Amino acid sequence: MSKHDDQAGPTKGKVQVGDLTPDFTLLNQSSGPVSLGDFLGKKHIVLYFYPKNNTSLCTEEACAFRDSYEVFKDAGAEVIGVSSDPVESHRQFAKEHQLPFILLSDVDGVIRKRYGVPTAFGLPGRVTYIIDRQGIVRRIFFSQFTSKRHVDEALETLQKIHEEHV
Numbered sequence: 520m521s522k523h524d525d526q527a528g529p530t531k532g533k534v535q536v537g538d539l540t541p542d543f544t545l546l547n548q549s550s551g552p553v554s555l556g557d558f559l560g561k562k563h564i565v566l567y568f569y570p571k572n573n574t575s576l577c578t579e580e581a582c583a584f585r586d587s588y589e590v591f592k593d594a595g596a597e598v599i600g601v602s603s604d605p606v607e608s609h610r611q612f613a614k615e616h617q618l619p620f621i622l623l624s625d626v627d628g629v630i631r632k633r634y635g636v637p638t639a640f641g642l643p644g645r646v647t648y649i650i651d652r653q654g655i656v657r658r659i660f661f662s663q664f665t666s667k668r669h670v671d672e673a674l675e676t677l678q679k680i681h682e683e684h685v
Contacts (some may be wrong), residue, residue, distance in 0.1 A: 563651050
């Protein structure tokens with residue numbers, strides 16, 4: 520167990536490092552269904568849960584993922600953001616900030632609960648799951664008040680996964 524894996528603690532009893540990620544289907548910002556299983560075997564997945572569109576930290580985080588999106592693609596990963604905002608809010612958020620990645624609408628919070636994403640200070644938690652091509656959760660990073668760190672942690676984990684297979 521690496522020193523980073525202890526941060527999986529907030530999701531104890533739910534999805535944890537080493538688990539096979541649960542599949543799900545939600546609507547994206549274009550109202551199209553997206554299933555996590557569609558990416559398995561093809562790409563790594565950076566699945567990040569965030570509290571709400573158009574708030575300062577969430578916008579900062581989305582823009583940090585946007586600014587590093589080509590690096591994620593080069594690493595063989597797809598970035599997927601999930602919040603309880605409705606599809607129309609995601610559509611506007613993606614357009615306004617030129618977000619090239621998928622935003623999924625978990626309006627009822629069902630997927631958030633399935634993954635065990637905690638709340639923090641009464642807000643939905645900010646948690647990033649790095650999932651390898653086989654669907655195994657390799658890293659969980661929880662930090663409510665740091666946004667760019669989620670990008671850094673994801674890239675670092677993808678680099679480690681790459682090094683394991685070289």
